[in-house]
Amino acid sequence: HILQLLRQGSSLGGARPKCTVKWKEQLWIAKFPAKGDSVDVPNIEYATMKLAGKCGVEVPEMELRSIAGKNVFLIKRFDRLSSPEGWLRTGFISSLSLTRLDERDRLKWSYLSIADLMRKYCPAKDIRQFYRRMIFNILVRNTDDHPRNHGFLVHGNELRLSPAYDLVPTMTRHGVGTTFDLAMRVGEYGRAATINNALTRCGRFGLSDAEAKEIIDEMIETTRHWKELFERDGLNDKTIKLLEPSFGETV
Numbered sequence: 169h170i171l172q173l174l175r176q177g178s179s180l181g182g183a184r185p186k187c188t189v190k191w192k193e194q195l196w197i198a199k200f201p202a203k204g205d206s207v208d209v210p211n212i213e214y215a216t217m218k219l220a221g222k223c224g225v226e227v228p229e230m231e232l233r234s235i236a237g238k239n240v241f242l243i244k245r246f247d248r249l250s251s252p253e254g255w256l257r258t259g260f261i262s263s264l265s266l267t268r269l270d271e272r273d274r275l276k277w278s279y280l281s282i283a284d285l286m287r288k289y290c291p292a293k294d295i296r297q298f299y300r301r302m303i304f305n306i307l308v309r310n311t312d313d314h315p316r317n318h319g320f321l322v323h324g325n326e327l328r329l330s331p332a333y334d335l336v337p338t339m340t341r342h343g344v345g346t347t348f349d350l351a352m353r354v355g356e357y358g359r360a361a362t363i364n365n366a367l368t369r370c371g372r373f374g375l376s377d378a379e380a381k382e383i384i385d386e387m388i389e390t391t392r393h394w395k396e397l398f399e400r401d402g403l404n405d406k407t408i409k410l411l412e413p414s415f416g417e418t419v
């Protein structure tokens with residue numbers, strides 16, 4: 169069954185082949201290479217998620233394992249709990265459902281609208297964490313940041329922002345598409361993926377201008393070292409070279 173998944177794979181949703189596996193007495197999502205991949209996407213996602221953790225983004229426990237000569241990215245499921253009766257689901261809701269929007273409402277997708285709802289249901293630290301994730305998506309050019317890729321866990325009478333997931337740079341080329349948009353509105357200038365735009369509405373995330381700039385400066389300093397970190401996490405020179413345009417200066 170594993171070899172069949174490595175050849176192409178079945179999916180829990182989305183374009184990448186994946187499945188749930190039991191490992192170390194826990195449930196994990198295993199993400200496999202897809203047929204026709206020209207780069208090691210599981211390793212890229214692993215390295216990017218580790219970089220996010222170094223930037224102060226809350227991420228799940230994860231592992232990168234080689235199976236039949238191919239890398240598999242394993243992410244511990246944060247929405248399942250073990251019990252004597254078996255595995256229990258933790259209440260989970262995507263930000264798409266929280267905002268009562270669907271796939272046809274792309275023009276209404278907004279970090280700001282989600283932050284507004286978070287003030288009603290979540291503790292303040294989660295809203296600041298959400299801002300940090302938006303900045304990370306800008307810094308690594310993750311344009312697959314749509315509302316389904318942000319989620320919340322039910323804890324008693326409140327919602328808590330779930331650990332981050334599906335963080336992968338969007339591949340581009342030098343000199344092509346130096347400016348880009350995120351999938352959701354960032355600030356006063358719409359979806360423009362710039363630090364200046366992210367600062368225009370930082371108050372909606374409970375941050376002063378000075379607090380937002382402090383977070384951003386810290387994250388920029390960390391992401392400056394992405395090449396050595398990615399190399400340490402197993403990516404080769406060719407892949408790092410291909411990723412360079414995704415980590416250009418964003419102002």
